Amino acid sequence: MKNRLRVLRAEQEWTQADLAAALEVSRQTVNAIETERYEPSLTLAFKIARLFGQPIEEIFISEDRQKK
């Protein structure tokens, strides 16, 4: 699954550590999500969406949606 987390974080001028603090996760988790090595749980995905004020599907793009 692709995601726009790095772009959204850069727009806010947050570091990975800032975002990790806001989401109450480790910086490693933020990095793993950004580099698409880890797909977050639904709970964390909702938390990310709420933090950036965007719907989940605007941040996380599934492979099927990309093909369409």
Add this chain to the structure above:
Amino acid sequence: MTTPPNSCESDRRRRERWLLILGIGWLFDYGLALAVIGSELLPAGVRPVVALLPVPMFGVFMALLISVLRRLDELERRIHLTALAVAVPVGVVGLMCAGLLADWMDAGARHTALRFAWAVLPVAYGVCYAVVRRRYA
């Protein structure tokens, strides 16, 4: 720039530091018990007490370990769980091979190997944890 609130990262690091200190203390207790229990000067009735010497420190270690585990985020939990899932069969095979090799050993070496057999699982777990953690680094 909007800065999100600070996390409890320093609190976690403090707990992990204490975990390391307690872990070393626990191993020190074990080493002390190991050194003393073989002594001929030790009365037979005291041996079970010496054998249980690492238990109190282990209890404190476990309490802190649980508090650290409860504070882990979802990725860290996944890393630990994957490491554990791989380490258990690796540890079992390690113990199995050690058991087979025990037939080749003399009684003294077998006795020493049995004393340190417990270390197979934590070592396997440590190696698996390092490998799995690298995957998400």
